Amino acid sequence: MPIRARDRSPDAARAPGRGASLLTGSGQIAVAMMLMNVATYGFTITTARVIGPVPYGAFFALMNLVLIVSVVMLGLQATAARRISADPAHVGQIEREILRVSLRAALLLGGVLLLAAPLVDRLLDLDSLTTAGLAALAVVPMTMTGAQMGILQGERRWRELAVMYVLAGVPRLLIGLALILWQPTEVMAFLGVTLGYYVPFLYGLTVLRHPRESGASHERHGFWPIIKESVVNSQALFAYFALTNIDMLVGRSILDSHDSGLYAAGLIVSRAVMFLPQFVVVIAFPSMSTSLNPARALVGSMAIVGGLGGACVLGTALLPDVVLVFAGGREYDEVTGLLWVFALLGTCMAILQLLVYSVLARQGALSMALVWVGLLVVVGVASTTVSTVTGLLSVVLTVELVLLVVLLAISVVKLRQRSAAQ
Template identity: 25%
Template sequence: MSDSRGGAPVRSRPRLPAVLTSAGARSGLVLLVCSLAGHVGNYLYYVLAARLLTPAEFAEVSAITGLATIAFMPATGVQAALARDTAALEARGLDDQARALGRAVARRMAVVQAAVLAVLVLATPAAVAVLDLGSAWVWLVGAAWLVLGMGLYVGLGSRQGREQFGRVAAVLGGPMGVFRPLFLVPLALVAGVVGALGAMVAATVVGLAVLAERRRDRPVDTVVPPLPDVRTALVALGAFASLTNIDLLVGKVTLGPTEAGLYASAALLGKVALYGPSALALLLLPKVTARLESGLSVRRPALLVMAATVLTGGVVAAAIALAPASLVTGVFGAAYAGAYSLAAPLAVAMTLLALVHVHIMVSLARRDRVLIGVVALAAAAQAAGLLLLGSSPGRIVLVTTVVAATTLAVHELTSPYGLVRLALREPAARRPTPVPDRVPSEETR
């Protein structure tokens, strides 16, 4: 190639592969960076909580947050279904209907939140007794966070489906990340466990404010499409929440207070392998849905996210295994030295479950229920196994690992979208059920 001004040869600059310079790749990078920042902030929250509280008090925080995470996953089921249907509407140019759908789901969710709050308040005496909590206020503040968090996830679903990944990234990095430790320190110093959970409440309120739609974004008399069928997503992500968090609840009930706190700190280290690449699954769901609506292949984006998930988990597990035992004591304090031997095996188990999470997102986008049933059965099997065998931290890790590996093996045998089979060949095209263009609005029904 020569320069037309002087004839001198001009060297072409090397170009990055298109897959790395696309809008999807840039969105994924922004989400990944903000998600990692958020996870660092969330991780710091637990580290500071472990430092500020005793192991027994930290076990209370971990039990409440584990229970809330399980409760959040049905809400993320609504989020996933809303994101999928919103992305389908956006792909067909029905932007106003996509926004109207988000508002309609938020109204329904508000009714559910009110009902859940009432049930949790009534259950206070039983919850305090079963979880052996220090006071009723621990449960009540945790319940407030749980209910507000449900609304936060639904708000994320609407923005996710409309591919407003900047807003999603801001929430992941701030209210669901670095704001938590910022609020934690003063509140925990004043009110202990109640203050630590109060920090979650305060951060969630900020997140809801960030996601709130401005009035100018609300068109009048917009046709509202049918509400998403959330049953499959509820089952899938509710079961996944159980797979990744029921170990903390079982540990709190079956282990001694100090041993439960040690397991919770090890789980915190190991679950970096689960939460690190989780933002990529948020990106994958609307992308796969939009590509299916357009009749395009989903093989490349799905494989990229799966590979990134496995790589991230492998790096985390290796880093923990190669780190000195002083890692845990340096982070959490000398009282948590016994947790070190559990962290790397937990990271392996969480890497397997992170890959299950990616497969769930692809299945939800394809409206395929086979894997959903497998995950539901796996959650039941894990719960039964933990109750029967979870008398020690090592057995808890073993049961979770076996269940995760079995789930992936079954998916490989039953679906062309398993990691190995997807890498070998392009699956046959299969379009989801189309979303109706127009239906009567809520006002005229």
């Protein structure tokens, strides 16, 4: 009798033929995340063209606010995936508690943003209390979707997780495009984003509608321990996102408008290279969270991410004019010679993201603190010593390379200690 989706467990996912299923899972997640990113990028570009510069500025500012809040969603996803992968015997309890935590976190964030709508409206210069209020409606399903994705990720239910990733991008494009073509305003644009968040959330409710049997339970998977880990994971991911995005903010303050525009064009290449191997992190994280050879999972994943990044760096170095077309065009040709360095920066960001998730998998407090240190170093050094595009790029790349090497060294030592203790 075939196993139904709701009856599958992490142990079933590790059944014979795991190598083939892992490959299939990697392909499904890779395609799904590519579709999600293309749809999201397509909606962003289309919105900029349809609604015009002033409304788009308000829309983009609110999207950045939601992006910051999304670290809670990612923290919940990492917590669910790590706990289920590391302790599959308690999957029923973990699933139940993570959904409880996500519901309360979602309502809390939504309530805070709703009460803060007048302040958000003023700070972001939206001139629309309705638009500010939509952020509260958007973060509720977004936050709960993180827990749903984490459950599916931890249980290695790649097909359902792939569908959720597709639904996180494509409905936003379709719904949002229809709304802004009807009324080209920032309110309609963000309403499309808000409605788009509800689609994967409703799908998640459907695939997880039959809760697992309670089974074994333990106090370490209780309500408060899960909250504590989710907070720790969220702050670590916030540090990573801040580190990989602070250079543009610093650049706006230390470079003139022309050079900051050149740097922003180069960052398009960095972001593309960084996002390309994200599916590897999604697939590898459950394996890094188990006691069954996490070092092998980390090394294998780094090889894939490094290989993809290396190919991008080589391609950018050989065909910089072609890459420039996707980085803004001829208006930014002054940065052509540096595009391969931006691609190298993107590769470092991708590997660093993998290492940060490896840190989350083993809950390494020291490594998490080092990410914050890296952020402070970038801000401090760049703000006081840099005045050119090349200088800013050099500082950011150097700090991230050093942090990468240090985190890798710590991970190797910790994983060896774990292996020796088994």
